[in-house]
Amino acid sequence: MKLKTRLIISFVVITILPAVLAGLVVWGVARYQIHVIEQTYGLTGAQYQKFEQSLSTLNQIPEVHDFIISMFIGVVLILALTAMLMILWIYGSLLRPIEKMEIAVKSITEGELDFELHPEKDDEIGQLCQDIETMRRRLKENAEEKLKNDKENKELISNISHDLKTPITAIKGYVEGIMDGVADTPEKMERYIKTIYNKANEMNTLINELTLYTKIDTNRIPYNFxxxxxxxxxxxxxxxxxxxxxxxxxxxxxxxxxxxxxxxxxxxxxxxxxxxxxxxxxxxxxxxxxxxxxxxxxxxxxxxxxxxxxxxxxxxxxxxxxxxxxxxxxxxxxxxxxxxxxxxxxxxxxxxxxxxxxxxxxxxxxxxxxxxxxxxxxxxxxxxx
Ligand SMILES: Nc1ncnc2c1ncn2[C@@H]1O[C@H](COP(=O)(O)OP(=O)(O)OP(=O)(O)O)[C@@H](O)[C@H]1O
Ligand SMILES: [Mg+2]
Known part of the structure; x- marks a missing residue:
């Protein structure tokens, strides 16, 4: 059953139930009192009938009748008003924040994190609101961090390929030079081989640095303090x-x-x-x-x-x-x-x-x-x- 339906039922019950119960109590008490009078004064059957008749005639007097009806309506109105105020109060302090939280949680589930949830009051519901807001903020930070990491990883890959490509192109060029016989003197040959060696070293350093970086980034470096x-x-x-x-x-x-x-x-x-x-x-x-x-x-x-x-x-x-x-x-x-x-x-x-x-x-x-x-x-x- 929805909370709203429960509140409406509560309203009806709070208004009607006390009125019915009050009616029953008044009727019961009146019957009991008549019984006590009958016992105390030892009324005979005829006398009792007369007494009851006089009571019902009292009820037939229009002023008395109107008074009873007005009293009854008055009580029902007071009850309805009190119930209405209570229900509105509960609605305002419970249902509205719950609806707000429901919308917020739905947005979070759909991945929409660009909003702010402000707790209205400093009570348990307000605390829950605050917790949802903290959760949203953390999720947003994580999502942003992930986006940043993804971007950096893409940059890393493009940097690595660029940085590795440069020495590889050079090595390829020099090796082709040697194969084509461009390095036709021992001096030239030495220079070519030295360059190839230096470029290979450059690549080695870069690869070592990257390996170290990944290890450091994932906390896989054992420190020896x-x-x-x-x-x-x-x-x-x-x-x-x-x-x-x-x-x-x-x-x-x-x-x-x-x-x-x-x-x-x-x-x-x-x-x-x-x-x-x-x-x-x-x-x-x-x-x-x-x-x-x-x-x-x-x-x-x-x-x-x-x-x-x-x-x-x-x-x-x-x-x-x-x-x-x-x-x-x-x-x-x-x-x-x-x-x-x-x-x-x-x-x-x-x-x-x-x-x-x-x-x-x-x-x-x-x-x-x-x-x-x-x-x-x-x-x-x-x-x-
Ligand atoms: N002593 C310095 N003098 C001038 N610029 C510097 C100096 N130290 C760092 N930088 C600048 O800071 C940047 C970042 O330095 P960092 O050491 O992180 O990277 P890198 O030297 O470019 O590459 P890597 O160290 O990974 O080979 C460098 O690219 C350079 O522009
Ligand atoms: Mg450096």
């Missing part, structure tokens, strides 16, 4: 970087401002990946004749702050907020010959976040870029004997 001494770790890191960068003609500066035996909890290998990724960007987007990279490690209270500065071409202010997004490449790097899929910094960000840290960048086009990341210090819990 352990307490690391900041000074030991970054001194080693700087030593490696110094020899590697200087061999490439890059001036490298290392400034460590951390005093004492400060520790962080981290995965040494993944943190190295972060540093290498940032450095590889600095090298890739370098446009100066005297390239320079600085590594600074600072103690900033509860955190250790690492800064990697380059004097490369810099990043436009409008690109800066997006460089950590997946597949984001600035227009300048998209148009340049510098291969890359825009994954590097999103991997870096993910790793830093898995360490409970934060990463950001500042940059000045033409002057250079500084990448900053912070990692919380490890506080050893003292053991009291």
């Amino acid at each position: 352990s307490p690391l001494s900041v000074n030991d770790y970054f001194n080693d890191c700087a030593d490696n970087l110094a020899s590697e960068l200087e061999s490439q003609g890059v001036e490298f500066g290392y400034f460590n401002y951390v005093e004492g035996d400060v520790k962080i909890i981290g995965d040494a290998e993944q943190l190295m990946r972060v540093v290498n990724n940032i450095i590889s960007n600095s090298l890739k987007y370098m446009d100066k004749v005297r390239p320079r990279i600085n590594l600074r490690v600072k103690d900033v209270g509860d955190f250790i702050q690492v800064e990697l500065e380059d004097n490369g071409k810099g990043i436009d202010a409008r690109d800066l907020p997006y460089i950590f997004d997946r597949f984001y490449r600035t227009d300048a790097s998209r148009n340049s010959s510098k291969g890359g899929s825009g994954i590097g910094l999103s991997i870096v960000k993910k790793i830093i976040e898995e360490h409970g840290g934060k990463i950001w960048a500042t940059s000045k086009p033409g002057t250079g870029t500084v990448m900053y990341f912070v990692i919380r210090k490890y506080q050893e819990v003292p053991i009291y004997e």
Whole structure:
């Protein structure tokens, strides 16, 4: 039975039932009273008949009769009015919000999520309304997230095919050159083979990066967290970087401002990946004749702050907020010959976040870029004997 039908039946029952019951009660009480009078005054049959007759004559007096009828109508009207008010009140506070929720749930089932459901009152129904609204908002966020992921996946596929196609075309060209006998001198042959080797390496790097990215994205990278001494770790890191960068003609500066035996909890290998990724960007987007990279490690209270500065071409202010997004490449790097899929910094960000840290960048086009990341210090819990 529908709620509306139930309310109509309730209205009828609330109005009629009390009136009928009241009539019955009055009639019963009157009969009982007559019986009591008869017993108390010991009326004989004839006397009793006379008494009953006088009562019915009383009923036949028009004023008394009208009074009884008016009383009856009055009571029924009062009951009807009360019932109506109660039913309207229930209708307003129950049925209207239920109808609204019904429409909302139907829209959600049909996949329509662009609406808002406002609870009217702060009661159980209002709470239910609020819950449906929260559900709608979550579903909408999920749907948007899915749409974004789908778009990114499509972009990824098109990026991968583009990025793999470029070296493959080059390899094909050089191999055809060799087959056609274009590389007719040992020098030419060496150059061709070197190029093929470099292009194959480029593809290999890209495929490795993609594999790592998928693993990171689906949380399939097992982290190996352990307490690391900041000074030991970054001194080693700087030593490696110094020899590697200087061999490439890059001036490298290392400034460590951390005093004492400060520790962080981290995965040494993944943190190295972060540093290498940032450095590889600095090298890739370098446009100066005297390239320079600085590594600074600072103690900033509860955190250790690492800064990697380059004097490369810099990043436009409008690109800066997006460089950590997946597949984001600035227009300048998209148009340049510098291969890359825009994954590097999103991997870096993910790793830093898995360490409970934060990463950001500042940059000045033409002057250079500084990448900053912070990692919380490890506080050893003292053991009291
Ligand atoms: N040091 C930097 N100097 C100038 N631009 C930078 C620097 N680091 C990052 N960028 C810009 O940010 C974009 C995103 O960097 P990210 O490392 O994520 O991708 P990528 O280097 O293009 O590709 P990948 O790292 O996957 O090979 C780059 O395309 C580049 O435009
Ligand atoms: Mg990169």
